[in-house]
Amino acid sequence: MAPSPLPSPPSSALHDLGEAGLLPSPQVAGQPLTALAPMQDVTDLAFMRVIAHYGAPDYFFTEFFRVHAQSKPEKHILRSIDENTTGRPVFAQLIGEDLGHLARTAAELLQHPVAGIDLNLGCPAPKVYKKNVGGGLLRDPGRVGEILATLRAAVPGRFTVKMRIGFDDTAHFDRLLDLVNEHRVDLLSVHGRTVKEMYRSEVHYDFIAHAVARARCPVLANGNILSAARAAAVLTQTRAAGVMIGRHAIRNPWIFRQCREIFSGTEPVRLTLADVRGYVERLYRATQTPDLPERAHVNKMKKYLNFVGQSVDATGAFLHDMRRSESEAELFAICDRHLIADDAAERKFSVEPYPGVIARPNCETPEAAADGCSLETVRA
């Protein structure tokens, strides 16, 4: 059976504020949707442009805009909307719980060329959920209902939700899905883990399949989609309308192009380590800003390369050396040694991470994650 049918496309897919119920059309008509998962400190304008260079997803989502009494939409996140040159629509994500300020922020963001407004019901960082925002709200379906009602009334166009399957357990899942239906959410992204499961447990695709069956809107399946082949398998298992991919798009920015290839029945492009060397260069140049000192820039690059390194070699040698670089020259010398010297250039970049090659030392404890969803605190 084919994945869930999509609603008919709007006349203009790009930068229209969107009619509720109609989603921007995918790049290839009739194919499942693809989306880059929102990632704090990652999915900024520079990263979206790099991803678009290698093959854009159908949809982008911003990092979350924090909403509280004193909040104003963060300027650096607004840039990913206002200066979007990817050719694909961007949804603006909010995190918060105050009804009035959520409605105010949605109205402010609707002045910008967003494809829709997305609500974060999944962030698992204790510092976040203790304020009853993000994943913390999943403990309180009553409050979720109030927030959905408020945002639905405030957003004449597309209103979307990204959520986990529960907080400690999945007891409220059906109730939450019914609220999504009651408040006419236009698109639901489901990360198939509870908040307490953070990022490393198995992903419960059976719960995503359940959401697909119960929700009236299209559902994007999210969590551990390691490759285009896995995307196709998850779509078969869940019947979701599409996939949302996060960390594995940092590791492999070709993944959305490969998804489209697999969905159309063609062999996905295989990459070499020389291609990866090109990606590192492009990412470095894209993320360079005049006010970012070289050492800080190199450290920022290491956070992306922690994911990339999972597919470079089975022993983790690239990761080991890369983590010790302190300057741009050192970083690129290490990249040259591992990615293009001798016969490396022709070597294949592994489609999935090598088993046991860990993106970071274990830092996914609640204490370490206290600061938020960020590359500092999440490992794959």
Ligand SMILES: Cc1cc2nc3c(=O)[nH]c(=O)nc-3n(C[C@H](O)[C@H](O)[C@H](O)COP(=O)(O)O)c2cc1C
């Ligand atoms: C570094 C990082 C930052 C994240 N920031 C956000 C965020 O701002 N909003 C959100 O809804 N989810 C956020 N997430 C969760 C991802 O969107 C996604 O649900 C999760 O990583 C699982 O998908 P994946 O296995 O494809 O990475 C973040 C994840 C990571 C790794």
